[in-house]
Amino acid sequence: xxxxxxxxxxxxxxxxxxxxxxxxxxxxxxFAVAGGYAVSLHGAVRGRIDLDxxxxxxxxxxxxxxxxxxxxxxxxxxxxxxxEVYQFRKEYIQxxxxxxxxxxxxxxxxxI
Numbered sequence: 770x771x772x773x774x775x776x777x778x779x780x781x782x783x784x785x786x787x788x789x790x791x792x793x794x795x796x797x798x799x800f801a802v803a804g805g806y807a808v809s810l811h812g813a814v815r816g817r818i819d820l821d822x823x824x825x826x827x828x829x830x831x832x833x834x835x836x837x838x839x840x841x842x843x844x845x846x847x848x849x850x851x852x853e854v855y856q857f858r859k860e861y862i863q864x865x866x867x868x869x870x871x872x873x874x875x876x877x878x879x880x881i
């Protein structure tokens with residue numbers, strides 16, 4: 770018999786997702802859900818659930834993302850601001866192999 774996490778675990782994960790998506794919508798961020806969570810929304814079983822977003826690459830959109838995640842208590846994983854990501858994106862991608870601009874929640878590091 771497969772043991773599944775309690776309903777409360779699923780509720781917590783969904784609420785985490787909903788908080789971020791609601792905040793992104795409120796701040797008029799252009800985004801799409803991608804990665805493991807998007808796959809699980811379509812019914813596929815995944816061993817890992819994190820949130821990945823495809824975002825419109827404009828300086829204003831990046832700034833709104835940084836502001837909204839900071840408002841929710843998230844911190845930048847690397848000290849590179851929205852403005853720097855936008856201005857130096859080609860260098861970061863080509864010379865520094867930056868493929869994701871990520872945030873984490875210090876009080877709950879599983880939220881990435």
